[in-house]
Amino acid sequence: MNKQRIAVDMDEVMADSIARFREWYGRDFQLELTLEALRGKNPHEAVAPEHQPALRAYPNAEGFFRDLPIIKDSQRVMKELAEKYEIFITTAAMEFPNSFLDKYQWLRQHFPFLPWRNFVFCGDKSIINADYLIDDNAYNFDGFRGVGLLFDAPHNAHETRYRRVCGWQEVATLLL
Incomplete structure (x- = not known):
């Protein structure tokens, strides 16, 4: 299955x-x-x-993405999700080409349970073939064929078009 x-x-x-x-x-x-x-x-x-x-x-700038703090509960919930779902990291790295190596190394360090083959450095996320997209930018749901889940962030406070998830515990409640 x-x-x-x-x-x-x-x-x-x-x-x-x-x-x-x-x-x-x-x-x-x-x-x-x-x-x-x-x-x-x-x-x-x-x-x-x-x-x-x-x-x-x-x-x-070089190093901007190198050692960013981890969003609370993301490691634990992602590990649980990975047991039930196929997980792909889809980051719009094309916008910031200097970010590739830093983002890759950050993922390998903090999310070692995710296979590198499931890291997608892209521009337009509408090409992604997934059932769900968890993203903080609503424009990434344009053309996406699955269900968009808007991850709460200060900049998207006024966005009302998509289902909002306020943290990883809410993601777990919804998808696990």
């Missing part, structure tokens, strides 16, 4: 890239970038205009 497939985004679903934006912004400008300031906005939209180019450049 074939298992159902779940495609899982990396940034803001498994890896906390917002923490890196906040860290580097504090380092570079000695200002705090709060989660409340990020509500409904991308990081560069939440800062003064003169700081926006720096925030837009961060994801292209």
Whole structure:
């Protein structure tokens, strides 16, 4: 019997890239970038205009994705899901070409139970053939044929078109 497939985004679903934006912004400008300031906005939209180019450049910088914090409960729930489903990591790495090696090494370190063959570095996620896509960016559901599950993040606070999951425990409740 074939298992159902779940495609899982990396940034803001498994890896906390917002923490890196906040860290580097504090380092570079000695200002705090709060989660409340990020509500409904991308990081560069939440800062003064003169700081926006720096925030837009961060994801292209070497090392930005190297050692991101792990989203709470993602390892445990993903391991449980992998027993029941076929799991694919689908990350839009094409947008940030410097991220490939860092993302690959991060996945191997923190999710060693997932086979490297199931890592998909892509641009348009509508090509992914899966039953579910767990992602923090609603535009990735455009053209996706399965069920989109919007992983809660500050920037998608105002998105209402898709089923929202607020953390990995809710994913577990829904899919396990």
